[in-house]
Structure formats: structure tokens, C-alpha cells
Amino acid sequence: MPRPKPVPTAPPLAPAAALRALVRIHREYGPGLAARKGALLARLAGARLATAREVLRLHECLAFLRAYPDDRAVLARVEAMMAAFAERADLRRHARALENSGLAGTVTRFRFFEPTARWLARAWPDRLRVDWDTWGAGAADLDHVLPALALWAETPALDEWDLGTRAWIERLKGPNETDGTFLVRRFAGAFGPLAELREKVWDRIEPPLLLEPGPGGPSRTRAFHPRAPRALQRGALRRGRPDLAAALAQPPRAVRALSPVEGERVIALAREAMVARSRDLDAFSHGDPRDVRMVDVGDGYAFAAIGVKPEKRLLLEAVYAFLTLKNGVPIGYVLNSALCHSAEIAYNVFETYRGAEAGVVYGRVLATVRHLFGCDHFTIYPYQLGQDNAEAIASGAWWFYQKLGFRPRDPGAIALMERELARMRRNPRHRSARATLVALADHNLFFASGPPRDDVMGVLPFAQVGGAVSAMLARRFGADRERGARECEAEALGLLGLASLRGWSAGERLAFERWAPLVTLLPGIGGWSAAERAAAADVIRAKGGRRESDFVWRFDEHARLRAAVTALAQGDAGA
Structure with missing residues (x-):
């Protein structure tokens, strides 16, 4: 018998074709798609891509699928590819073109704030360098600071030898020390405990730094928290807008305090x-x-809610930052300031994950803020909407929030919004001009789950409180603010019925010291009951305690303290 002819098999897809196919389907979910993604991933695991853009596109697909995996098989393959990504031959070939992409195995360049630069120098001292090519002529700003970074015995040479900034740093640093780590460490040593001054001077000269690749360290490739909640993506992504009122009614599934x-x-x-x-x-x-x-x-969504150390807390509102996680992968962050049962929220989704479930996640942000801080009013400040923020203008951030139910309070912004809505009704394809978006972004947007109030974030001018304190200190003490601090603290102790701060932690004592001038100005405090004064002391103590959200709850529950601070903010100190 003649042998049957073998059935011809299709040749494997070329790497570029396999990548295009993966890009097309990596955000789609349904029958057969997990197997198809798995096959494409297998083809691309050992393939060499021709361009830096292709390497980056593969990485973005992997990053997305790690956060939104179809099933365990897809997740396992993605995790294996991510673990080996820095060793890919195509990445190494295009590493220079991929600088600042955040991929493992590539360089990161940025003008980091001083605390971050100090953290990088502590964690990866051998990989942190000054980015002289980026700094250019701006490095001359460091010349004025160099003498402060050296010992007095070195100043004769600094005064006479015109070596240039870079050469001086090279001469001053240790033989086994990078220039970036030396600069950061000398700032820390020279300014000692004067952290605020150190950070201000650093920010003034803005040294650009370069973090070289190596084992561990910051990268979008390896970012993951193993103890975060997990869930597989069983259905299509929910790209619609949530009902914020319904979302606010759904509290978090669980809140776990971390060690x-x-x-x-x-x-x-x-x-x-x-x-x-x-x-x-x-x-x-x-x-x-x-x-x-x-x-x-x-x-599989979670927010890692991070409070601020007591010495860095604001006087009034409490600031928390949330790292948004999906299956343990960072996909964005939230900055939240809360007080007076209200919150100012900045919401950010990292570029890789935009267009997925941003609306769904935002609804859960508001529900979390309500749960942690007791808020029923929420506001978006102008920068988030596009004021001096080209990215927000380009993304249409103002209309994203408007369609969720946020509204302006400013009469001019309301009128402009109504005109734009009328144009959209006449022509559904109408899009607001850039100039219109810029004008709309000049004013806060608000959302309330209860009757509108004026004693909320975004309306209350808290700067007035600081202004009232400054006026009092100037009138009573002038330049002798140190005496003012001592006398105000003694007066505040008496007003609140405290004999001393014995038993208070360092953070709690600092909070009292900072609040003391304000306590002396609180309208009507002389008429408060002993219980109300003791409760006010507990509020201030909570400001410096372990969890600043406790301060928010206690402040908001103290009717007379809240009314007094509100009166100062509104310029009605006689209330």
C-alpha cells in the first residue's frame, strides 16, 4: 500500500508577526483566547525581535497579562518570561534605545527629589551616578554649594583651583565611590539634621541622576507584591463608567494592617x-x-494605603498615598488628602494599564476613601484636570470625571460646561477644543453623596488658617519665633487642661508643638467644657500618632474644634 502523504504543517509565525498577533488579542478575553495567547507567548519567549519598539511592545503585553491573566497557564508563562526578560538578547542589543523605559536591564535617568536620591544611594550605591550629559551648564549651580560639602581645610584649593564642577566632584569623592552616591551622602552629612533646608537646596540645583541596571532594583519588569489579593480575568474587561453612588455603597472586602x-x-x-x-x-x-x-x-484589585511619617505630616488635612495593585502588580497610584468628611483625590493609572478598567477602579478608590476617612464629599483639583498638565488635557481628564458625575461649582465653569454639552447634543461628534479644556481645568470639580456643603476640601481656604497664625506671631513675637513657639506651647497646655505631655511619643509631642500657636487662636475655646478640651488634646495627639487617619475621624467628630478651625479658614474668627 502506498504511504499516506504527510499533512503539511504551517510554518511558525515570524517573531514580528507573532508579536502583532499578541498585541491584537492581549486585552481580549473569551473562549480559546488563553490557548492562543499561550502559543504566541511560547513563540516569543526565545525569539529575537528586530527593534527596540518591538521589545517594548512585548514587555507591555507581558506586564498587562501579569496583572490581568486569563488563567494559571498564561500567568505561569508570563512570569517565566518576565523573570528572564533582562537576559533577552534583543533587549541587550537595544538597551541604549530603551533607556528610561523602566525595563529591567536598562538605565533610568531622572532629577529625583532628595529623599529618593538618598534612598537610591543607600540601596544601590554602586549604580547611582551623576548624569553629567543631561546636566550640562546647569552643573555650575553646584559650584556655590561645593564649599559646604567640603571641610574647611579644603577651602584654599576650592577658592583657587578652577577645575570645574565635575572634576571637583571626581577629586573629592572616594576611590570606590560613585559621583552620584558621593553627592547624595555629602548633602546628608553637610546639612545634618536640617532636612528641610537640605531638600530645598537639592531641589534648587536639581542634580540629574542615572541609575545603572543590575540585580534587583527599580523596574517595571519585576514589580510585584506576593501577598496582595489575586483573581483570574474570567470575562471581558469592564470599560464602562461606574455608578459612583452604587460604588460608594460597596465597602472594601477586607482591610489588613501590615507589620x-x-x-x-x-x-x-x-x-x-x-x-x-x-x-x-x-x-x-x-x-x-x-x-x-x-x-x-x-x-484582584487592592490599594496599599500608605500614611506619612509624623514629621512630614501637614498641619491640618491628612495625606495618604495608595499604590494600586492588580494581582500584586502596581498599575497606578492615588494621592488623597482628607478632612471635614471630605477628600481631595488625585488618581493616576500607569500607561500600560490605561483603557482597561479605569472607571471601575476609580469607583473603588472613592469607596476606600469613604471607608478609611468617613468622606461624603470628593474633589479633583485643577492640576489633575489639566492646569499646567498637558497629559491630562490630551487624555480628556476633565470630561472623564464629568461623565462620572463630578461638577464644577464656579459659575463661569458651569456656564462653559453647559455650552459644551449643548454643542455635543447638537453634534455628538463634537470634541472640546484644547483652549476650552484649559479653561475648564482652572476650577475644582466636586462630587457629593449627600447634601452639598461649603466646609469641604477644595472650598475651605485652609491657607487662611496659616495666615491667621502668622499675623498673630508677627504681632506678638516678630522675629523671635522661638520664644513664640515656647510661649504658645505653654498657653496651649493651659487652654487644653494639660499639665504636661508626659507619656506622649516624639511624634505626638511634635504635633502638639506645631498645633500650639493655632490652639491659642481657636475662637471660643475659653468657653469649651473640660471634656471638649481633653478631646481636642486627643485630636492633636492623634495627628502625631501611629495612624493619621485616626486624627481625621477624631477631628471630624469634634464639632466645636471643627467649627473653630472652619471659622478661621473662612476669616470669621469671631464665630
Whole structure:
């Protein structure tokens, strides 16, 4: 019998074709798609891609699928490819073109804030360098600071030898020390405990730094928290807009307080997520490992809610930063300021994950803020909407929030919005001009789950409180602010019925010292009951305690203290 002819098999897809196919389907979910993704991933695992753009596109597909995996098989293959990504031959070939992409195995360049630069120098001292090529002529700004970084015995040479900034740094640093790490360490040593001054001077000269690749360290490739909630993506992505009122009614599934050790790891993950994207955020830089909570909001989403160390807290509102996690992968962050049952929220989704479930996640942000801080009013400040923020203008951020139910309070902004809505009704294809978006972005947007109030974030001018304190200190003490601090603290102790601060922690004592001038100005405090004064002392103590959200709850529950601060903010000190 003649042998049957073998059935011809299709040749394997070329790497570029396999990548295009993966890009087309990596955000789609349904029958057969997991197997198809698995086959494409297998083809691409050992393939060599021809361009830096192709390497980056593969990485973005992998990063997305790690956060939104179809099944365990897809997840396992993605994790294996991500673990080996820095060793890919095509990445090494195109590493220079991929600088600042956040990929493992590539260089990161940025003008980091001083606390982040100090953290990088401590964690990866051999990989941190000054980016002289970027700094250029701006490096001359460092000349004025160099004498402060040296010992007095070195000043004769500094005064006479015109070596140039770069050569001087090279001469001053140790033989086994990078120039970047030397610069950071000398700032820390020269300014000592004067942290605020050190950070201001650093920010003034803005040294650009370069973090070289190596084992571990910040990258979008390796970013992951193993103890975050998990869930497989069983259905299509929910790209619609949520009902915010319904979302607010759904509390988080669970809130877990982390140990200081795990809290430190989560803060490091948040900082690495920002560094890998050439960003910086003070609330992460000054995160307090004692005040980190993992908030499970379902479907594999979680917010790592990070409080700020007592010495970096604001006088009034409490600032928290959330690292948004999906299956343990950082996909964005939230900056939240809360007081007076209200919150000002900045919401950011990292570029890789935009267009997925941003609306769904935002609804859960508001529900989490309500749960942690007791808020019923929410506001978006102008920068988030596009004021001096080209990215927000380009993304249509103002209309994203408007369609969720946020509205302006400013009469001019309301009128402009109504005109735009009328144009859209006449022509559904109408899109607001850039100039219109810029004008709309000049004013806060608001959303309320109850009757509108004026004593809320975004309306209350808290700057007036600081202004009232300054006026009092200027009138009573002039330049002798140190005496003012001492006398105000003594007066505040008396007003609140405290004999001393015995038993208070260092953070709690600092909070009292900072609040003392304000306490002396609180309208009507002389008529408060002993219980109300004691409760006010507890509010201030909570400001410096382990968890700043406790301060928010206690302040908001203290009717007379809240009314007094509101009166100062509104310029009605006689209330």
C-alpha cells in the first residue's frame, strides 16, 4: 500500500508577526483566547525581535497579562518570561534605545527629589551616578554649594583651583565611590539634621541622576507584591463608567494592617514603581512603615494605603498615598488628602494599564476613601484636570470625571460646561477644543453623596488658617519665633487642661508643638467644657500618632474644634 502523504504543517509565525498577533488579542478575553495567547507567548519567549519598539511592545503585553491573566497557564508563562526578560538578547542589543523605559536591564535617568536620591544611594550605591550629559551648564549651580560639602581645610584649593564642577566632584569623592552616591551622602552629612533646608537646596540645583541596571532594583519588569489579593480575568474587561453612588455603597472586602516589616517592603515597591517611570512622590518617599494597610476591593484589585511619617505630616488635612495593585502588580497610584468628611483625590493609572478598567477602579478608590476617612464629599483639583498638565488635557481628564458625575461649582465653569454639552447634543461628534479644556481645568470639580456643603476640601481656604497664625506671631513675637513657639506651647497646655505631655511619643509631642500657636487662636475655646478640651488634646495627639487617619475621624467628630478651625479658614474668627 502506498504511504499516506504527510499533512503539511504551517510554518511558525515570524517573531514580528507573532508579536502583532499578541498585541491584537492581549486585552481580549473569551473562549480559546488563553490557548492562543499561550502559543504566541511560547513563540516569543526565545525569539529575537528586530527593534527596540518591538521589545517594548512585548514587555507591555507581558506586564498587562501579569496583572490581568486569563488563567494559571498564561500567568505561569508570563512570569517565566518576565523573570528572564533582562537576559533577552534583543533587549541587550537595544538597551541604549530603551533607556528610561523602566525595563529591567536598562538605565533610568531622572532629577529625583532628595529623599529618593538618598534612598537610591543607600540601596544601590554602586549604580547611582551623576548624569553629567543631561546636566550640562546647569552643573555650575553646584559650584556655590561645593564649599559646604567640603571641610574647611579644603577651602584654599576650592577658592583657587578652577577645575570645574565635575572634576571637583571626581577629586573629592572616594576611590570606590560613585559621583552620584558621593553627592547624595555629602548633602546628608553637610546639612545634618536640617532636612528641610537640605531638600530645598537639592531641589534648587536639581542634580540629574542615572541609575545603572543590575540585580534587583527599580523596574517595571519585576514589580510585584506576593501577598496582595489575586483573581483570574474570567470575562471581558469592564470599560464602562461606574455608578459612583452604587460604588460608594460597596465597602472594601477586607482591610489588613501590615507589620512594619511588610509595610517597609510595600513602601519600597511603591518607590520603585515611581522611579521606574521617572517619577517621584513625596508621600511614598516619606511613607511610614507603621501605617500601611492592604485594602482588598475585589477582583484582584487592592490599594496599599500608605500614611506619612509624623514629621512630614501637614498641619491640618491628612495625606495618604495608595499604590494600586492588580494581582500584586502596581498599575497606578492615588494621592488623597482628607478632612471635614471630605477628600481631595488625585488618581493616576500607569500607561500600560490605561483603557482597561479605569472607571471601575476609580469607583473603588472613592469607596476606600469613604471607608478609611468617613468622606461624603470628593474633589479633583485643577492640576489633575489639566492646569499646567498637558497629559491630562490630551487624555480628556476633565470630561472623564464629568461623565462620572463630578461638577464644577464656579459659575463661569458651569456656564462653559453647559455650552459644551449643548454643542455635543447638537453634534455628538463634537470634541472640546484644547483652549476650552484649559479653561475648564482652572476650577475644582466636586462630587457629593449627600447634601452639598461649603466646609469641604477644595472650598475651605485652609491657607487662611496659616495666615491667621502668622499675623498673630508677627504681632506678638516678630522675629523671635522661638520664644513664640515656647510661649504658645505653654498657653496651649493651659487652654487644653494639660499639665504636661508626659507619656506622649516624639511624634505626638511634635504635633502638639506645631498645633500650639493655632490652639491659642481657636475662637471660643475659653468657653469649651473640660471634656471638649481633653478631646481636642486627643485630636492633636492623634495627628502625631501611629495612624493619621485616626486624627481625621477624631477631628471630624469634634464639632466645636471643627467649627473653630472652619471659622478661621473662612476669616470669621469671631464665630
